[in-house]
Amino acid sequence: MTDPVFNQIAIVGAGLIGASIARAAVAYGAAGSVSLYDASETVRSRAAAIGLGDVADDLGAAVADADCVLLCVPVGALEPVAAEAVPKMKAGAILTDVGSVKVQAASALAAAADGRVHIVPGHPIAGTEQSGPEAGFATLFRNAWHILTPLAEQGEGYAEAVSRLEAFWTRLGATVETMDAARHDRVLAITSHLPHLIAFNIVATAFDMETVEEGEVVKYSAGGFRDFTRIAASDPVMWRDVFLNNKDAVLECLGRFSEDLAALQRAIRWGDGETLFNEFTRARSIRKAIIDAGQDSGAVNFGRNLPKGDKDESA
């Protein structure tokens, strides 16, 4: 086996992402050992019970010997957690995060900087709608993108720190890209943040339709709605923090989305089939671009995988 990229990593926050990093670091030999800390005592015992790594009872103990500390907490918690972690870290160690918003994450981490540690914000474009330590699994990052947004001011050893962190994520199976934090936030606002907001919203709207019973919404969800509920099942605290911390980019996308939707609404009201057909055809072509770019495996059958009948596929 190849040498580990880091002798020891520390993971702060043992949710889906933290737990998956722990599993992957062990499975792919990316770290010699894994220490973990979570602010919740319950989560700490659950993480210990399923053998995620060396679970410490305080944050200082978890990060003290780590060559790389990964903060896997909601974006809104980064600043206090970083402030507590940095003074306990070894000189020359790397501090990174996995937050979905990078301008704010960079400033939260940079606020804790004391010149002894290398701060390299990051964001894995991977996840499921599950939460908690039990949801983590080793292959989560395989074939996913991992975006690093290195800080502009780079001290001695910084470039090497970025390279090592890149090697770590590559070892977990990710393809690493480097990007400006502001650009990251604009791109993710449209590819991730707005889709999640829309999904949360449509599910809430469905809940409130008096003319349709909730049971019917659930029952006939295979018609398209189910895909939205899946996205809308993501962690509420994480997403609250995303929207609070990427406000401008999200509001910009949202404004355009609403304008475009108003145009479709008007086309429906006035029976303008040509506008509907043209817009739908345009939308379809981007799906083709995604398939062509190898970003998806192709067909999904949205009317199936309902485990209510028998599973016999023969006549």
Next chain:
Amino acid sequence: MTDPVFNQIAIVGAGLIGASIARAAVAYGAAGSVSLYDASETVRSRAAAIGLGDVADDLGAAVADADCVLLCVPVGALEPVAAEAVPKMKAGAILTDVGSVKVQAASALAAAADGRVHIVPGHPIAGTEQSGPEAGFATLFRNAWHILTPLAEQGEGYAEAVSRLEAFWTRLGATVETMDAARHDRVLAITSHLPHLIAFNIVATAFDMETVEEGEVVKYSAGGFRDFTRIAASDPVMWRDVFLNNKDAVLECLGRFSEDLAALQRAIRWGDGETLFNEFTRARSIRKAIIDAGQDSGAVNFGRNLPKGDKDESA
């Protein structure tokens, strides 16, 4: 093997749904033979080439000996197609459809009624984002719902016709429900039509963001956007007809959706984290209801299945 439900069925329109019915009817022994017709000569030759059934060169020949004629065409095409089919059909045969809007479908089919055939509109809650005869497959309807919306005025033999059609869809693996057409249209407006409209819209909005390159939208689509492009890849003609023919119910849902979205937008602008958290938590609970009701198989990993790295899962 059990006797077929119908000695012969005729399928008009050899797209995803028509082709899947043809495949399923043969695979599960639901029909003794299958005749097909499609208005497009190209589609007819493609259907014949892949052995979907007896492809006829005119609609009259396809439906003449059928005990059940299934119109698998966009909702907007139902009226002229039914008008052409009914006079050629056997007395006592069943005429049904698979349209996503049922009030309009019922009136389109009823307009062709001559008292000789039994008209029973229907809608399978199943599909993929693929189109065309090659996209059809036998298991599409297994474990899916099939909704029948029988007409209010029922002549002699009508109840038996409904039962036989129910037996046919049951044989294909579906669970059949009977529902009032107007109720169907209200339920599907929120569970299917609005989700598709939103998906088409968000994809179009992403296209037009000058601050983000199209390549980046495709590249980072795993963050949530990809699920929308999948839905938005559905057939533009079919969906145009759905929105033109279920206008009132869709506009009602859309109005509520936009109101709710404006509230979330306001919460983001004013940094109201509590409102965001509460709404996201509420949305999450409906996902749980869907899982509990057995309407989905559970986790989806939205950051994976990107075939760009190697597939070796070992370290």
